[in-house]
Amino acid sequence: MTSLPWLNHLIIVPVLLPLVVGALMIPINQARHGLKFALGLSSGVLLWAVAVALLVLADSGHWPGGIGVYLAANWAAPFGIALVADRLSALMLVLAATIALAVLVFSARRWDRVGVGFHPLFQFLLMGLNGAFLTNDLFNLFVFFEVMLAASYGLVLHGYNLRRIQAGMQYIAVNLVASLLFLIGVSLIYAASGTLNIADLGARVALLGAQDAWLLQIGATVLALAFLTKGAMWPLGFWLPTTYASASAPVGAMLVLMTKVGVYAVLRVWLAVFGEGAGAAEGFGFTALTLGGMATLLFGAIGMLASQDGGRMAGYGAIVSSGTLLAVVGQAGGAVLASGLYYLLGSTLAMAAFMLLIELTERIRPPGAALIAITMEAFAIEDKPEDPVGVGIPGTLAFLGLSFAACALVIAGMPPLSGFVAKFSLFHALLAAAPEAVPATTWMLIGLMILAGLAAIIALMRLGVRTFWAAGAVTPPRLQFSEAAPVGALVLLCVLLTVQAGTVFDYLGRTTAGLLRSGDYAARVLGEPPVLRAPGAEEGAR
Amino acid sequence: MSGAESLPWWAAIPVALLLVLGGLITLVGTIGLARLQSFYQRIHGPAITIALGAGCILVASMLYFTVAQSRLVIHELLISVFVLMTAPVVSMLIMRAAVYRDLRAARDMDPGNDAGNS
Amino acid sequence: MLLASLVLLPFLGSVLAALMPQDARNRESWLAIGVAVGGLAIAAALFPQVAAGEVVRAEFAWLPAKGLDFVLRVDGLAWVFTVLVLAIGLLVVLYARYYMSPEDPVPRFFAFLLAFMGSMLGVVLSGNLVQLVVFWELTSLTSFLLIGYWHHRADARRGARMAFTVTATGGLCLMAGVLVLGHIVGSYDLDVVLAAGDLIRGHELYLPALVLIALGALTKSAQFPFHFWLPHAMAAPTPVSSYLHSATMVKAGVFLLVRLWPALAGTPEWTWIIGGAGVCTLLIGAFVAIFQHDLKGLLAYSTISHLGLITVLIGIGTPLAIVAAIFHILNHATFKASLFMAAGIIDHETGTRDLRVLRGLRHKLPITATLAIVASAAMAGVPLLNGFLSKEMFFAETLQVGGDLNWWMSYAAVAMGMFSVAYSLRFISVFFGAPAQGLPRDPHEPPRWMRFPVELLVLACLVVGVAPGVSIEPLLHLAVVATLGEAAPVYDLAVWHGLNLPLLMSVCALVGGVALYVVLRRHFDLAQRERVPLIHRLNGAQAYETTMLQLTRGAEWLLRRVGTRRLQPQLMLMMVALLLVPPLLAGVPPAWTAIPLQGFDPLFAGMWLIGAGCALAGAWMAKYHRLAALALVGGTGIVTAATFLWLSAPDLALTQLMVETVTTVLILLGLRWLPPRIESITGSTQPAWRVWTRRGRDLALAVGGGLALAALTYAVLVHPASDTIADFFLLNALSGGGGSNVVNVLLVDFRNFDTLGEITVLAIVALTVYALLRRFRPAPESAGIPPQQRFEGDPASRQNPAEQADRGYLLVPGIYLRLLLPFMGVIAVYFFMRGHNLPGGGFVAGLIFAVAILVQYMLAGTVWVESHLSLRPHRWLGFGLLLACVTGLGAWWFEHPFLTTHTAHVHWPLVGELHLPSAFVFDLGVFAVVVGTTMLMLVALAHQSLRAHRHPGEDAPADGQGGAEGRRL
Amino acid sequence: MTTATLLSAASFFALACVVLAMLLCTLRLMVGPSAQDRVLALDTLWMCVMVLALLLGIRHGSQIYFEAALIIALLGFVSTIALAKFLMRGEVIE
Amino acid sequence: MRRWLPSPLLSASLLLMWLMLNQTLEPAHWLLGGVLGVLAPLLSRPLQPHGHARIRRPLALFRLLWMAAVEIVRSCFNVTQIILLRRSADVNSQFIRVPLELKSPHGLALLSCLINSTPGTVWVEILPERHELLLHVFDLHDEAWWVHTIKTRYEQPIIEVFETPEPGGSRT
Amino acid sequence: MELVLAISVGVVFGAGVWLILRPRTFQLITGLLLMSYAVNLFIFAMGRLWVDKPPITPTPAIDPAQFADPLPQGLVLTAIVIGFATTALYLVIMIGARGLSGSDHVDGEEPRE
Numbered sequence A: 001m002t003s004l005p006w007l008n009h010l011i012i013v014p015v016l017l018p019l020v021v022g023a024l025m026i027p028i029n030q031a032r033h034g035l036k037f038a039l040g041l042s043s044g045v046l047l048w049a050v051a052v053a054l055l056v057l058a059d060s061g062h063w064p065g066g067i068g069v070y071l072a073a074n075w076a077a078p079f080g081i082a083l084v085a086d087r088l089s090a091l092m093l094v095l096a097a098t099i100a101l102a103v104l105v106f107s108a109r110r111w112d113r114v115g116v117g118f119h120p121l122f123q124f125l126l127m128g129l130n131g132a133f134l135t136n137d138l139f140n141l142f143v144f145f146e147v148m149l150a151a152s153y154g155l156v157l158h159g160y161n162l163r164r165i166q167a168g169m170q171y172i173a174v175n176l177v178a179s180l181l182f183l184i185g186v187s188l189i190y191a192a193s194g195t196l197n198i199a200d201l202g203a204r205v206a207l208l209g210a211q212d213a214w215l216l217q218i219g220a221t222v223l224a225l226a227f228l229t230k231g232a233m234w235p236l237g238f239w240l241p242t243t244y245a246s247a248s249a250p251v252g253a254m255l256v257l258m259t260k261v262g263v264y265a266v267l268r269v270w271l272a273v274f275g276e277g278a279g280a281a282e283g284f285g286f287t288a289l290t291l292g293g294m295a296t297l298l299f300g301a302i303g304m305l306a307s308q309d310g311g312r313m314a315g316y317g318a319i320v321s322s323g324t325l326l327a328v329v330g331q332a333g334g335a336v337l338a339s340g341l342y343y344l345l346g347s348t349l350a351m352a353a354f355m356l357l358i359e360l361t362e363r364i365r366p367p368g369a370a371l372i373a374i375t376m377e378a379f380a381i382e383d384k385p386e387d388p389v390g391v392g393i394p395g396t397l398a399f400l401g402l403s404f405a406a407c408a409l410v411i412a413g414m415p416p417l418s419g420f421v422a423k424f425s426l427f428h429a430l431l432a433a434a435p436e437a438v439p440a441t442t443w444m445l446i447g448l449m450i451l452a453g454l455a456a457i458i459a460l461m462r463l464g465v466r467t468f469w470a471a472g473a474v475t476p477p478r479l480q481f482s483e484a485a486p487v488g489a490l491v492l493l494c495v496l497l498t499v500q501a502g503t504v505f506d507y508l509g510r511t512t513a514g515l516l517r518s519g520d521y522a523a524r525v526l527g528e529p530p531v532l533r534a535p536g537a538e539e540g541a542r
Numbered sequence B: 001m002s003g004a005e006s007l008p009w010w011a012a013i014p015v016a017l018l019l020v021l022g023g024l025i026t027l028v029g030t031i032g033l034a035r036l037q038s039f040y041q042r043i044h045g046p047a048i049t050i051a052l053g054a055g056c057i058l059v060a061s062m063l064y065f066t067v068a069q070s071r072l073v074i075h076e077l078l079i080s081v082f083v084l085m086t087a088p089v090v091s092m093l094i095m096r097a098a099v100y101r102d103l104r105a106a107r108d109m110d111p112g113n114d115a116g117n118s
Numbered sequence C: 001m002l003l004a005s006l007v008l009l010p011f012l013g014s015v016l017a018a019l020m021p022q023d024a025r026n027r028e029s030w031l032a033i034g035v036a037v038g039g040l041a042i043a044a045a046l047f048p049q050v051a052a053g054e055v056v057r058a059e060f061a062w063l064p065a066k067g068l069d070f071v072l073r074v075d076g077l078a079w080v081f082t083v084l085v086l087a088i089g090l091l092v093v094l095y096a097r098y099y100m101s102p103e104d105p106v107p108r109f110f111a112f113l114l115a116f117m118g119s120m121l122g123v124v125l126s127g128n129l130v131q132l133v134v135f136w137e138l139t140s141l142t143s144f145l146l147i148g149y150w151h152h153r154a155d156a157r158r159g160a161r162m163a164f165t166v167t168a169t170g171g172l173c174l175m176a177g178v179l180v181l182g183h184i185v186g187s188y189d190l191d192v193v194l195a196a197g198d199l200i201r202g203h204e205l206y207l208p209a210l211v212l213i214a215l216g217a218l219t220k221s222a223q224f225p226f227h228f229w230l231p232h233a234m235a236a237p238t239p240v241s242s243y244l245h246s247a248t249m250v251k252a253g254v255f256l257l258v259r260l261w262p263a264l265a266g267t268p269e270w271t272w273i274i275g276g277a278g279v280c281t282l283l284i285g286a287f288v289a290i291f292q293h294d295l296k297g298l299l300a301y302s303t304i305s306h307l308g309l310i311t312v313l314i315g316i317g318t319p320l321a322i323v324a325a326i327f328h329i330l331n332h333a334t335f336k337a338s339l340f341m342a343a344g345i346i347d348h349e350t351g352t353r354d355l356r357v358l359r360g361l362r363h364k365l366p367i368t369a370t371l372a373i374v375a376s377a378a379m380a381g382v383p384l385l386n387g388f389l390s391k392e393m394f395f396a397e398t399l400q401v402g403g404d405l406n407w408w409m410s411y412a413a414v415a416m417g418m419f420s421v422a423y424s425l426r427f428i429s430v431f432f433g434a435p436a437q438g439l440p441r442d443p444h445e446p447p448r449w450m451r452f453p454v455e456l457l458v459l460a461c462l463v464v465g466v467a468p469g470v471s472i473e474p475l476l477h478l479a480v481v482a483t484l485g486e487a488a489p490v491y492d493l494a495v496w497h498g499l500n501l502p503l504l505m506s507v508c509a510l511v512g513g514v515a516l517y518v519v520l521r522r523h524f525d526l527a528q529r530e531r532v533p534l535i536h537r538l539n540g541a542q543a544y545e546t547t548m549l550q551l552t553r554g555a556e557w558l559l560r561r562v563g564t565r566r567l568q569p570q571l572m573l574m575m576v577a578l579l580l581v582p583p584l585l586a587g588v589p590p591a592w593t594a595i596p597l598q599g600f601d602p603l604f605a606g607m608w609l610i611g612a613g614c615a616l617a618g619a620w621m622a623k624y625h626r627l628a629a630l631a632l633v634g635g636t637g638i639v640t641a642a643t644f645l646w647l648s649a650p651d652l653a654l655t656q657l658m659v660e661t662v663t664t665v666l667i668l669l670g671l672r673w674l675p676p677r678i679e680s681i682t683g684s685t686q687p688a689w690r691v692w693t694r695r696g697r698d699l700a701l702a703v704g705g706g707l708a709l710a711a712l713t714y715a716v717l718v719h720p721a722s723d724t725i726a727d728f729f730l731l732n733a734l735s736g737g738g739g740s741n742v743v744n745v746l747l748v749d750f751r752n753f754d755t756l757g758e759i760t761v762l763a764i765v766a767l768t769v770y771a772l773l774r775r776f777r778p779a780p781e782s783a784g785i786p787p788q789q790r791f792e793g794d795p796a797s798r799q800n801p802a803e804q805a806d807r808g809y810l811l812v813p814g815i816y817l818r819l820l821l822p823f824m825g826v827i828a829v830y831f832f833m834r835g836h837n838l839p840g841g842g843f844v845a846g847l848i849f850a851v852a853i854l855v856q857y858m859l860a861g862t863v864w865v866e867s868h869l870s871l872r873p874h875r876w877l878g879f880g881l882l883l884a885c886v887t888g889l890g891a892w893w894f895e896h897p898f899l900t901t902h903t904a905h906v907h908w909p910l911v912g913e914l915h916l917p918s919a920f921v922f923d924l925g926v927f928a929v930v931v932g933t934t935m936l937m938l939v940a941l942a943h944q945s946l947r948a949h950r951h952p953g954e955d956a957p958a959d960g961q962g963g964a965e966g967r968r969l
Numbered sequence D: 001m002t003t004a005t006l007l008s009a010a011s012f013f014a015l016a017c018v019v020l021a022m023l024l025c026t027l028r029l030m031v032g033p034s035a036q037d038r039v040l041a042l043d044t045l046w047m048c049v050m051v052l053a054l055l056l057g058i059r060h061g062s063q064i065y066f067e068a069a070l071i072i073a074l075l076g077f078v079s080t081i082a083l084a085k086f087l088m089r090g091e092v093i094e
Numbered sequence E: 001m002r003r004w005l006p007s008p009l010l011s012a013s014l015l016l017m018w019l020m021l022n023q024t025l026e027p028a029h030w031l032l033g034g035v036l037g038v039l040a041p042l043l044s045r046p047l048q049p050h051g052h053a054r055i056r057r058p059l060a061l062f063r064l065l066w067m068a069a070v071e072i073v074r075s076c077f078n079v080t081q082i083i084l085l086r087r088s089a090d091v092n093s094q095f096i097r098v099p100l101e102l103k104s105p106h107g108l109a110l111l112s113c114l115i116n117s118t119p120g121t122v123w124v125e126i127l128p129e130r131h132e133l134l135l136h137v138f139d140l141h142d143e144a145w146w147v148h149t150i151k152t153r154y155e156q157p158i159i160e161v162f163e164t165p166e167p168g169g170s171r172t
Numbered sequence F: 001m002e003l004v005l006a007i008s009v010g011v012v013f014g015a016g017v018w019l020i021l022r023p024r025t026f027q028l029i030t031g032l033l034l035m036s037y038a039v040n041l042f043i044f045a046m047g048r049l050w051v052d053k054p055p056i057t058p059t060p061a062i063d064p065a066q067f068a069d070p071l072p073q074g075l076v077l078t079a080i081v082i083g084f085a086t087t088a089l090y091l092v093i094m095i096g097a098r099g100l101s102g103s104d105h106v107d108g109e110e111p112r113e
């Protein structure tokens, strides 16, 4: 191959585009919000289009095995850094781009100007997220985690007040320590296996000697601790509710996505390394993952019951969904995994919508309180924002109520929306995975998920009744179209996900089938040839 | 611990002497730092280390590499120059910081009496 | 398609209704009537097929992989229920048109009502159990919304929450049950499940499945002990009560039991669970109903009791009992709906539902009174009315329970009959006696069409009661055959079966009931009693509220135990996890004993004596002696740098040294804003033992963590490396990457993608720091000028920074520091240029350059430097990042992947051959980002001093500069 | 005895002296008692590491170590003057 | 010339440094070093309010430096002796004040370098009121001797080097 | 050498762990600094220890076994830079929180006990 098919370049665009746009924004004057917003939105739309294109490419058989490999700097894996666009990463890219687009539109009204640097930080956050989804190299994953985290630190503190900075301190401290664990884990894995490439690691794991295998397992466990801190597994995720509750709405919505990155990383690494063909190490840690996930699920459910305010409840909701996903990853069955991914899609969309919604519903308060809140926000603003109170659109309350109900249904896993479909299909798959005798953990998991759903119902109903029904407190909030539309769009996507469940499940079935064939994956990634540099030039294949 | 190439004796002996001397002088300077009673005495210790200890080693290095590589290796001079340019700044500032800190402490302990600096 | 439209129609209507304007009461009703009539028409169209015993199915693929298709299925039972739902729905809609006040926002009401109708039809018509659960929960949801329709009222909110919690929880149980059932049978398809009765009953999971499904059904049908939600649901508008909470939704539970009868019934467990719950419910409901003072409350408890009756019948489970159950479901729907409507009329007309106030209404509402009395009679089981027939069948069935010697069931049935007569009398007592005075409103007969539904229903009661064989028999037969199939019994719906035991029981009930009512009224002050005798402690609602409260409290309590909002415990847990989890999962190392002891270098050890000592001392000092701690940590940093140097990593040593310097300056800049901690003001009120326990624990963790990492390091170090990818880099750095410094080639070529991310992190952090400092509010203690600068003994206290550097104490140092600037600049260039082949590179060069500028800031102060030099770190940042990206993108031009390096070979006269790798330009980007980041962060920090600072002698232009800083940065 | 052993012994001796010197600096760094003592000790420590780098260069006959010494000579003082200024003026950049 | 090459001495030093650093005499490095030697002073000029030093008597400078070097070695020996052999309390460490006539900043800088590099003396600051140098002496025997020595052996030569008036130009 | 480095990594890491469990922000940041040193050394050690074998390859024809492993060095370089950046960030947050809350406790408020 002497030149790269131009479609392959699409794989790196989700990383590159936000980077370039973010870099362009840095020197632009702070007062030019409009320009920055326009840039950011263009980037968001383009990203979304590229993500969809990648999904289509991955699913259409354009690449062998549905796996597109991009060798950054043209060095063959495992030496250089390979980016991999398969069905799963493409799906995550689409999810990220979708939520990002919604959040960007949502923040256009006022959130991007309560502090400085919102738009570039947002772009860098996207870069980090997309990079984490695409990369196939453990250390590169660390770098993208750091990009994502650094941007999220900035965004969590965006327009800070005391509460936000207290939460930020906690969030940052925990994540800094987690990053150190990440480094320990990655370097141990390198010391044991001599590689950083995930696919290569999967190919090597069966061949390692006893001592190396032990070191690898220790390293992988430490690495998992880092991932799971980000993925908020109990007892590593206590930072999450506090952070969610104090972050601004758009940032909260993006945080929802970020917890999923931790789970995604576990899924990617574990299936590739300890999946089929791992020899003696096959299945390492899966049970622990299930148990941890179950503990997390329980913790999240308790938290939801105990929370009184929306932000915190959303945080515990995210913990519940993390716990569910982790437990599911621990089950490692194809059908279970597909259902888990479906659950991930629905719950992420709904939680993101919910985070945005909470901010809007907080405007349903006696006028005094709302005024004070608005004044307080405005007090901290240095750039003299436009009047944040806009013209009310008719039916705002109905809209908010309906959206709230829809989000609540998805989060609680109640019929008829995607949450129920996800839960049901999970249960079905879990039971079907053991046709003879269903193990006790499976029953426990199902029971826990049902209980968590119940806790969510009770908590969300309490919140909803207080917000929308509490006597005398209901004043129709003023709502901008740019604020309502993203929420509505996300909710509609949940509905679409329900209606099109068959199509989505077909896709997810193909996704998980590919994921479980880790041998093919490794062969595909390691077999991708670099572009010939010049005729006769020496090429570095092992 | 290999690497030191074979040098002719006429070069090896001065290099070795310079090394030993430099090491000793460096050590003496820090002994002063560790041992002397007051700060104003201690500050004189490191001056030896910097001026002569490092100097000996630098000369040794120049000699060694010039002979070992059979070409003029004198870029160590740059280090000497930089050290000579920065060391006064450092000791001046530390000294002045100490003096005014002590003055302030004296004032705080005994207001009304303006302690002189001697 | 016809079937699908039957379910879809109400939902469509619901959406349409929601979109109508607030005051469209008539249009809303017409729409709803249209939907109901349309539905009935469809049902009628389906009748021939159903009557022929056919099962009409419609399937739509949805999730075939999960056995989840959208299946609609109508047989006799479903058809009868469909008609019930639609017919009562039609009447209720008509009634609601007049019941609802013109001010009420009816679009919401009708939208919810129609949505409920659709959900209920969905339950009835589902041919797939999972789909049934979906609609089941939807009925709960719509019920919740309808009960909470008047949500400004606390009782409505409370009732709605209670109903939803109970029924939705039941729904979850039902889902679990359905899952188990599906697991047993291997399909969720109703027809398959119904055909697999023997398999199910024989399976080891039968009991769990039964219990879970029963929980679903019993909660929905308000059976003991879950009955309490129903009376509270009466906060809903009366049409809702009459429709959902008497005629249809509460019947979903018993419908489900009937539906699943072929699959689940016929075991002792079935009888005990279903029958037991039913008996308790029927007695308690009937008894409590007598003592209600709210008209609707009385009806609600009577509904509970009647549902209990139906449940008992289903529990008995004989084919005849099932017939009786279905029959009573229909009968109860008829008379109870009409009674609720009558109660609504009374409420509507008088403004109250309080039995203690209402009297003599027959004078003002004669027609309504007549209708209500007839319906009550049906409820009481008076002959010639429909209630009598099904109740007698019930009595007959109870006799069969437990053989000939066991009469308890029959006694219970008679007792329930007596109670029901008593509460029926209590209900109709509102029409008798002297007209009540002082009612909130002066009652009149309601509008013609509001009464019409009641009339129709009462007529139905009469017709069925008098001529069951003609009126209800065909319908009932349809349902019975569909349910029981071959087991369908021969039965006779006649008013008169001759003198038999059931008749005697009926008579006993009637006579006893009247007597009971009279006794209670005369001697026990029935009309004014505050609480239910005997079982008033059995308060489900109270239990519910307590449970909910305890649930929240308990969750909060538990959350405090298993969670934390504080940082320290979180970090502690992370460390505990780090210590425990890896060995737990991976076990002990296989070669632990074989690890050899390696060589020992005393000098290296001496150096680390320093490094480790500094670390420990720094840890000790960090609380009160920050500067000392900073210096000590710096000591560890230097030793680390020296270690890198010693162990063949010159690049790392250089970087570490520079970072060390910048970090120190950075922390000092920050320390200025952190007021000192004074040892004496530690106001810790904690007991000493707790403090020491905590310290002991932390110490153990620290030692453990240290040991663990040390052991791991050692285990790796003495273990030979496996085949690593490093060899490739060493072999290809020069040939492929064009540089001999492999580390640098790694950074700018092999793994330059990492470096790109890394400089992005730098840029992000710089932006964040800048943003944070824009709104920085210093602590009050440190907001002013530092005491050192206020010390009059220091001549510098009378000079601004520029003057200090110009003629003050910094004059002499300034000469050197200013002279060094160009040297530092050239050295930065030197390190940048050589990076590719020897230690150095863009990162180190950037730091050197930044430090060079920083020294000037330290010397002459922010204001002076910035009035002489315009740095614009934002531009450096943006430019650097873009340069790196553009360099990477350049590869696209050559049809190579992003960041592929290319080398341009240029031959210049005089200079010779120049190799210009693109990695060089990339490194330039790194350089620019590092300079931008360092400058932006440090300078932004330094700028904070300008806020507080107004030196005594500072002049106006300097102030102007201070104000302009924001723009320049 | 060859010149290589002589040089090796001499450089070992010098290294030992420097490490000992560093230890003494550390002692002062830990003990203090005043902040200026610590700053002085830290600066001397930097200088010792510079000498150490040069000695390693001689010991291994390699020029790789030179740049580290150069960096320390040119920029090692920056953190020291920052500390000194902090002590003297209460802030590093006024 | 002055505009593009404000300080030829500095530029030459930079070029020299560049060549020493790269340990080469290749023409490419002469060129590059030359460019840097011109550029670096130009770019840093805004931050150089005192301008660059003009050395009027280079020979006097070398003489001074040689004498200082000898003095450094001698003092080093003295101080070493004291550190190793004397009790700290017996050492008479004192601050002394030396009135200065030297005004040139560059001259003062050179003086400070010489004094600080000489073990046993540390420069504290120049007291602004009477332009006196405050000095700390490690082991003081005779204050007057010190003042005399500094004024004659150091200050006078430095004044000679930096403050000899040049016909036609004034010091920046 | 191996043992010394291992023990040193352990001691520095342990001191860092002790500090990050302390309640004051400055202790935390100091602890993070120390832990970064330890972790950087740890990563570095994963390439095993080499004296006087810097990964600088002046000629293409070399024996890779004669050079230190460059990869961990590259990783450490990145880790140092990222660590520097995050330290800066935490520092600024630390002083920001101190200014807003009046407390230098890591939770941004004094514990209520």
Ligand code: NA
Pocket (backbone or CB within 6 Å): C398, C399, C400, C401, C402, C403, C404, C405, C406, C407, C408, C409, C410
């Ligand atoms: Na019996």
Ligand code: NA
Pocket (backbone or CB within 6 Å): C747, C755, C758, C843, F077, F078, F081
């Ligand atoms: Na780097």
